[in-house]
Amino acid sequence: MTIVLDARDLERRHALEGSEVTALRGVSLQVEEGEYVAIVGPSGSGKSTLLTLLGGLDLPSSGSVAILGASLSALPDRALTRLRLERIGFVFQRFHLLPVLTARENVELPMAEMGVAPDARRARAAELLAYVGLADRSGHRPTQLSGGEMQRVAIARALANRPAILLADEPTGELDAATGREILALFRRLHADGTTLVVVTHDERVTSEASRVVRMLDGRIVD
Numbered sequence: 021m022t023i024v025l026d027a028r029d030l031e032r033r034h035a036l037e038g039s040e041v042t043a044l045r046g047v048s049l050q051v052e053e054g055e056y057v058a059i060v061g062p063s064g065s066g067k068s069t070l071l072t073l074l075g076g077l078d079l080p081s082s083g084s085v086a087i088l089g090a091s092l093s094a095l096p097d098r099a100l101t102r103l104r105l106e107r108i109g110f111v112f113q114r115f116h117l118l119p120v121l122t123a124r125e126n127v128e129l130p131m132a133e134m135g136v137a138p139d140a141r142r143a144r145a146a147e148l149l150a151y152v153g154l155a156d157r158s159g160h161r162p163t164q165l166s167g168g169e170m171q172r173v174a175i176a177r178a179l180a181n182r183p184a185i186l187l188a189d190e191p192t193g194e195l196d197a198a199t200g201r202e203i204l205a206l207f208r209r210l211h212a213d214g215t216t217l218v219v220v221t222h223d224e225r226v227t228s229e230a231s232r233v234v235r236m237l238d239g240r241i242v243d
């Protein structure tokens with residue numbers, strides 16, 4: 021089995037007004053290709069901190085993260101940006117779409133950053149928007165979309181460069197129950213189609229669908 025994600029002994033400390041807050045206290049996590057991992061735990065237990073480290077959006081105080089054998093911490097900034105763009109898809113609770121761009125342009129953006137030719141990225145964006153059920157919304161800007169639609173665009177964008185792993189932090193947190201169910205159905209389909217997923221959630225429905233549930237408490241993984 022291929023290990024897609026290998027995190028070792030992650031610690032993250034924040035200096036805060038002369039004192040120190042420890043958000044993570046030694047977390048190790050390996051994720052195999054095709055797994056659907058749910059990360060759960062009380063507020064403040066370190067879930068988002070862990071996910072941002074796994075996605076290379078932040079660096080650990082100590083410990084290491086590797087995606088398909090490539091270590092994130094060993095890289096200079098530009099190489100890290102490139103690796104993130106190529107291998108990691110990230111989905112946020114509040115979508116983080118660019119408001120001035122249409123749905124299609126938002127999905128194209130990570131491909132443009134990778135230097136994909138306009139025709140090719142346009143075709144891929146159309147394919148992805150169809151995959152998430154939004155073929156007829158490609159010209160809409162975020163303000164012209166519902167919350168669930170915005171999240172589906174964000175998921176399409178995260179998939180644009182065919183990442184090795186998709187990371188999502190509370191992807192249903194801003195959505196009503198029915199819309200949240202649609203997003204979870206999309207994750208289920210992604211999993212069935214072979215995508216490797218790590219989803220932070222308070223949502224018990226995710227934990228019943230995931231192939232593995234990781235529980236966090238006070239900056240650690242507990243069993």
Ligand SMILES: Nc1ncnc2c1ncn2[C@@H]1O[C@H](COP(=O)(O)OP(=O)(O)OP(=O)(O)O)[C@@H](O)[C@H]1O
Binds near residue numbers: 041061063067
């Ligand atoms: N930039 C920061 N500076 C100082 N402390 C921080 C910082 N970021 C996070 N923390 C602290 O680290 C701990 C873990 O935060 P984190 O956001 O990872 O929790 P969480 O499990 O995602 O919680 P929630 O379920 O509420 O989203 C918290 O005690 C938080 O206050």
Ligand SMILES: [Mg+2]
Binds near residue numbers: 067068069
């Ligand atoms: Mg959080």
